[in-house]
Amino acid sequence: MGKQTPLYDAHVQASAKVVDFGGWDMPLHYGSQMKEHELVRNSAGIFDVSHMTIVDLTGDRVAEFLRYLLANNIDRLKQSGKALYSCMLNEKGGVIDDLIVYYVNDTFYRMVVNASTREKDLAWIQKQAKPFAIEINERDDLAMIAVQGPQAREKVHAVLSKLGDKKAQVSELGQFFMAMFEDDWAIARTGYTGEDGYEVMLPNQDACQFWDDCVAQGVKPAGLGARDTLRLEAGMNLYGSDMDETTSPLESALGWTVAWEPAERNFIGRDVLVEQKANGVKRKLVGLVLEEKGVLRNHQLVFIDGLEAGEITSGSYAPSLGTAIAFARVSADVGERAKVEIRGKQVDVRVVKPPFVRNGKAVI
């Protein structure tokens, strides 16, 4: 038996198929992964993402520390509550993890990192933070619930209207902003589905009530299976599949998250990335769309002009498109067409730039 979130019993009661995910017992689906996917694209779904790791960083030198720790630049965060997506790199420019960092104030930033990388991330952050005298506080007292879909915000607003003054502040939030409250609730207009919605961080003991309140508003539970197809369609990388410590952001379609300016900002891995940028990388991450029937899967080989040119890092059937799609790491000189080998047979794929779906609509 793995670790359980405060919502475990609610999942079991909702007939979830529970699977191990990075040491956690998590709901894969509640009957039909496909229906849950469609629900999030068309109305709203609720996900338990309490396995994610929330880390609060405080101290006088926390901004200085994060300028060094992260490949993206927290100086882009000017307004309280604003969020930034970044990679955390090792000295070789490999990705230790991808994360969201929220700016609360000049001495307080919150990071949300992956579940499967929790131990190594905390060890790395602690090691790098030593010279900066930062206080690092892992918030395992908090649960995290994502409500996503075109109707997600109005449903959450209806729930919040019962909860003090939260609704007024939350309904004003812009994309990628978080509102933090004194009772340890924090509500962010972020997500991992390509749809509008919120990610709600809240005390463990409040999680079940909020979940039930959302369900009472007609928001249906969605599992990690749907979360994976939604993020793939939305063109969002999954750590451990699409990038890891052996690949740099430039080889992972994450060049846009590297802040090159100002040139004097020294962040971990910078030297290697600068060299890669100057010389060009040999491999890059692209999107593939299967043009015939079948399903693309992780680790299937990609061929260009008859030669092996890389492999699929995330592949699946895309419920919103009715065909199979994938991310693949391939030779950087890839053109518009390639082939993928499925069970010994080569099939035609189109090479595209993700996302595949945005706000419910196909964009490829």
Added chain:
Amino acid sequence: MSNVPSELRFTKSHEWIRLEDDGSVTIGITDHAQDLLGDLVFVETPEVGSTYATGDDCAVVESVKAASDVYSPLSGEITEVNEDLADAPEVINTDPYGKGWIFKMTLADEGEIDSLLDATAYSDQIAAEE
């Protein structure tokens, strides 16, 4: 609980087999198998006229999350495949023992049917797995 019709025969690898009046057999995957796989999105059927020995992989069913081989439960020749699955693989989820059939075959040795599991033995097997 999975539906295990008493008039069918089964394999350990979750295929069902129905003996037709003309001595041929119709084959699909069980209710338990479709439940494990989840929403089906693609089926690769065998070619009509090809022959398989017992245990050969002869078809593939793919759900959103996984691909799974379908094994020939008996030795024989493929006489018909379910063409409707190309556009509607999900009928295997909704009607695994009816519209979700995958292929039909004529047998090299009808006596082989006796080696298959009956409904009780198959029910015991899936109960033991859970």
